[in-house]
Structure formats: C-alpha cells, structure tokens
Amino acid sequence: MINLSKEAIKRLKSKIKGEIVLPSDSRYDEVRKIWNAMIERRPALIVRCAEANDVEPAISFGREHGLEISIRGAGHNIAGNALCDHGLVIDFSTMRNVRVDAEKGRAYVEPGATLAEFDEAAQSHGLATPVGINSTTGIAGLTLGGGFGWLTRKYGMTIDNLVSVEVVTADGKRLRASENENPDLFWAIRGGGGNFAVVTQFEFKLHRVGPEITAGLIVFPFDQAKQVLTRYREFVESAPEELNVWAIMRKAPPLPFLPGDVHGKEVVVLTIFYIGHASQGEKLIEPLLGFGTPHGKHIGVQLYTQWQKAFDPLLMPGARNYWKSHNFTELSDGALNSMIEFAGKLPSPQCEIFIGLIAGAANRVPADAMAYRHRDAKFVLNVHGRWDDRRDDERCIAWARAFFQASAPYASTGAYVNFMTEEETDRVTAAYGANYDRLAQIKKHYDPENLFHLNQNIKPSPRHG
Numbered sequence: 001m002i003n004l005s006k007e008a009i010k011r012l013k014s015k016i017k018g019e020i021v022l023p024s025d026s027r028y029d030e031v032r033k034i035w036n037a038m039i040e041r042r043p044a045l046i047v048r049c050a051e052a053n054d055v056e057p058a059i060s061f062g063r064e065h066g067l068e069i070s071i072r073g074a075g076h077n078i079a080g081n082a083l084c085d086h087g088l089v090i091d092f093s094t095m096r097n098v099r100v101d102a103e104k105g106r107a108y109v110e111p112g113a114t115l116a117e118f119d120e121a122a123q124s125h126g127l128a129t130p131v132g133i134n135s136t137t138g139i140a141g142l143t144l145g146g147g148f149g150w151l152t153r154k155y156g157m158t159i160d161n162l163v164s165v166e167v168v169t170a171d172g173k174r175l176r177a178s179e180n181e182n183p184d185l186f187w188a189i190r191g192g193g194g195n196f197a198v199v200t201q202f203e204f205k206l207h208r209v210g211p212e213i214t215a216g217l218i219v220f221p222f223d224q225a226k227q228v229l230t231r232y233r234e235f236v237e238s239a240p241e242e243l244n245v246w247a248i249m250r251k252a253p254p255l256p257f258l259p260g261d262v263h264g265k266e267v268v269v270l271t272i273f274y275i276g277h278a279s280q281g282e283k284l285i286e287p288l289l290g291f292g293t294p295h296g297k298h299i300g301v302q303l304y305t306q307w308q309k310a311f312d313p314l315l316m317p318g319a320r321n322y323w324k325s326h327n328f329t330e331l332s333d334g335a336l337n338s339m340i341e342f343a344g345k346l347p348s349p350q351c352e353i354f355i356g357l358i359a360g361a362a363n364r365v366p367a368d369a370m371a372y373r374h375r376d377a378k379f380v381l382n383v384h385g386r387w388d389d390r391r392d393d394e395r396c397i398a399w400a401r402a403f404f405q406a407s408a409p410y411a412s413t414g415a416y417v418n419f420m421t422e423e424e425t426d427r428v429t430a431a432y433g434a435n436y437d438r439l440a441q442i443k444k445h446y447d448p449e450n451l452f453h454l455n456q457n458i459k460p461s462p463r464h465g
C-alpha cells in the first residue's frame with residue numbers, strides 16, 4: 001500500500017484547480033466506479049481535473065511518488081484501464097464542455113464529455129460527426145481507439161473526422177497535434193489509444209445531419225436467422241452509404257411493439273438508420289421487411305439525438321461485462337453459422353451478438369494514414385457477454401471465449417482496441433499490424449519510460465525493450 005503524506009497531497013492541491021479524492025473520502029467509492037462492474041480497483045488518489053493546467057502537476061506527482069498513472073474519460077472501457085490499483089487516476093469526469101463553431105463546422109471537446117453531450121451540442125446547430133451507439137460512452141476513449149457508429153458508412157471513423165488535439169506529454173509539455181503540427185503524434189493518436197499523451201481537447205470536423213432521421217427495428221424469429229442474415233449480407237452490398245443496417249441476435253427485450261410471448265425469446269433484429277429524405281428511406285427499407293416473417297417492427301422519423309440514446313436502456317452501467325470482437329471483410333456462411341450457433345445458446349438474457357456495418361467512407365482511407373489500420377473491415381462483430389450475478393462469471397465468459405474462437409477462422413486480421421479486454425495484450429501487435437513499428441518509435445519519442453502503460457499498451461521501440 002502506498003503511503004502519501006498529507007503535506008504532499010496538500011502541495012498537489014495547491015497546484016491544481018480541480019479536486020483530489022482519497023480512499024478516506026466518503027465519495028471515494030462513488031468516484032471510482034466505472035461502467036463495467038467487473039472492474040474493482042482502488043487507486044491511491046483520484047485527481048479530478050478542472051482544467052488542462054491540472055494535468056502536468058498530476059503527472060509530476062505520479063512520477064515523484066512512483067505511482068502508476070491511469071487516465072479516465074467517461075470510464076466506459078471494458079478492460080477497465082481508466083482505473084489503477086494503488087496509483088493515480090487522472091480523471092476528466094468534470095471536464096465535459098463541448099463548444100461548437102457552427103460557421104467553421106468544428107467542435108472543441110473536453111475529454112470527459114460523453115457522446116450524449118457531444119451530440120446535443122453539435123445537433124443544436126444541426127451538425128454531427130460519427131460516434132458510437134451508446135450515449136454514455138466517453139468521447140475520449142472512443143476517439144483514441146478509432147470510433148464508429150451509425151454515421152460511419154457515410155462519414156468514416158471518428159478519427160477520420162479528428163482535426164487536432166491538445167495534449168500534455170509524459171514530460172509535462174503542452175502540445176498541439178494536427179496534420180501540420182507534431183504530425184507523428186497526430187498520426188499515432190488516431191487509433192493508438194492513450195499511449196502517447198494525455199489529451200485535454202479534441203477538435204472535430206462536423207457534418208450536416210438531421211435533426212430528424214429515419215430509424216428503428218425489425219424483429220424476426222430466431223429460426224429464420226440464416227435466411228435473414230443471408231439476405232442482409234446481399235442487401236448491404238449495394239445499399240447507399242446514407243443507410244446503415246446492423247444485425248443483432250439476442251433474447252427479445254419487452255418492447256411494446258412485440259407480442260408478449262416473444263419477450264425473452266431469441267430473435268434476430270435488423271437495426272436501421274437512414275439520414276436521407278424520409279420518403280426515400282421508406283422505399284429503401286421496404287425490402288428488409290421481406291427477409292422473413294417479422295414478429296414486429298418499429299420504424300419512424302425521430303430526432304438523431306433520440307436515436308443515439310435508443311440502446312442506452314440495454315447498456316446501463318453496473319452490469320458485469322466481458323466482450324470480444326472480430327473484424328470481417330465479408331460475412332461468409334461459416335461466420336453466419338457460428339454466430340447463429342452461439343446465439344442459440346446465450347448464457348444470460350443480456351448477452352448478445354451484434355454485427356455492425358462500417359463499409360463505406362472508412363474503407364477509402366489508406367491503411368497507413370494513421371495508427372488505426374483496419375481499412376478493409378466492412379463489419380465489426382461484437383460479442384457482448386453481459387450479466388448481473390458474479391456467480392455467472394465463469395459460464396458467461398466461457399461462452400464469449402468459445403464463440404470468439406469458433407468465429408475466428410472467418411475474421412480478417414487485426415482487432416479493434418476499444419473492444420479488447422484486459423487480458424488481450426497479446427492482440428495489441430496484431431491490432432496495429434504493419435503500423436506497430438512506427439507506433440513503437442513514436443512511443444519511444446514521446447513516452448520512453450512507458451509512463452502511460454495502463455491501456456492496450458504499445459511498448460517504446462525496440463518492441464520488447
């Protein structure tokens with residue numbers, strides 16, 4: 001256990017505008033909670049930054065006291081790297097401002113902002129950029145790992161829309177990085193996670209979206225899964241990029257538009273999102289209804305911000321989560337068969353298998369344009385192992401692992417770092433593929449001692465040095 005003197009804490013306090021939360025504080029347990037309830041860690045102190053100037057004193061304090069340092073955006077990451085045991089957390093939960101310059105089409109975002117806060121601010125000007133599908137996710141972690149969502153087909157990954165960042169480096173320097181300033185750092189940060197520096201501001205390019213879009217669900221019986229997914233695969237080949245359709249297999253939640261006897265049964269759900277004119281959307285969506293005999297559908301015009309929160313009720317914090325993921329360039333029969341097999345033996349009512357479609361703009365960026373390199377990925381498969389009772393840990397984790405193995409032969413190479421669990425460090429090199437060596441060089445330049453190692457870690461070059 002680390003012993004920090006009251007004087008040392010007082011000195012740190014005098015250097016920052018934010019607050020320090022210690023294990024002795026009554027709020028400590030609340031402040032150290034993160035989204036995945038499986039992660040139980042007890043930091044020695046949590047520095048809740050109020051401004052970018054607070055970051056350098058926090059880093060220096062960590063160094064002086066030999067503490068591990070973790071960085072927390074909105075605390076959503078499955079691996080739980082936002083927290084550390086006995087170390088120092090640089091916590092951005094209270095730095096959440098989003099400023100939009102509508103004329104320039106830019107958003108300037110503090111690192112504690114959630115997707116909901118980002119979307120609300122941008123949509124108040126009829127603007128948006130691609131981010132994830134669960135509004136309580138943090139913009140920081142999502143962006144640093146890549147970021148994809150409903151708008152990705154049309155406008156690319158979140159990092160494809162990142163214009164600049166302001167950071168504090170491991171040696172306490174404040175820098176800006178963009179295509180023109182510290183371009184190596186900017187290259188690495190776009191997909192390289194929290195390895196290189198602490199980001200204190202993100203600048204994004206925004207696009208005209210909504211405010212109304214067409215979206216909703218079509219729910220099919222599970223015994224029609226093969227037929228629905230096969231036709232889905234054909235359909236998305238030629239669907240316009242304004243239309244996105246994801247496929248989800250899970251037990252049906254008690255949705256009011258579904259007959260009561262379907263609730264709790266395995267189903268296949270096509271999840272639809274369209275940003276063009278509503279009447280055109282209707283025509284485009286129509287064929288999907290004929291992929292099988294639906295149990296029910298709920299599709300209509302709604303606010304983009306509303307749709308961005310549509311999945312929140314299924315993804316509330318506090319549950320136990322173990323996720324796995326693969327990228328796919330195509331959905332082969334073998335891939336579909338393994339998905340259907342494992343969706344037929346879901347170990348808890350909250351577990352699900354989803355196929356996210358990202359084909360489009362993201363595929364037109366060269367693989368070496370930035371750290372994130374999976375430019376051939378058309379689909380991201382996510383295995384959501386999710387349950388409430390710790391006694392189910394073994395069973396649910398075993399299911400997720402077995403499915404991950406069974407579907408691996410059909411996946412493309414690489415991995416999305418934002419969906420990797422803590423124990424998947426051996427996949428980090430694969431995740432960056434041919435970009436890894438350049439990343440390791442940049443890491444050596446900006447963080448030679450690997451101070452920022454609580455992440456999907458890129459070791460300073462030489463690779464194993």
Ligand SMILES: Cc1cc2nc3c(=O)[nH]c(=O)nc-3n(C[C@H](O)[C@H](O)[C@H](O)COP(=O)(O)OP(=O)(O)OC[C@H]3O[C@@H](n4cnc5c(N)ncnc54)[C@H](O)[C@@H]3O)c2cc1C
Nearest residue numbers: 073074075076077081132133138140141142147148194199
């Ligand atoms: C329910 C749910 C839904 C999701 N949906 C999507 C989705 O649709 N699309 C998608 O792309 N991803 C999705 N994700 C994955 C998500 O992008 C990652 O979990 C991401 O890391 C979350 O960011 P955060 O800031 O909330 O996480 P945190 O846990 O706070 O941070 C994650 C890591 O990012 C780094 N980091 C955070 N802030 C900073 C900073 N300011 N400077 C430097 N490093 C920092 C740190 O290494 C930290 O450990 C989802 C995750 C969950 C749990």
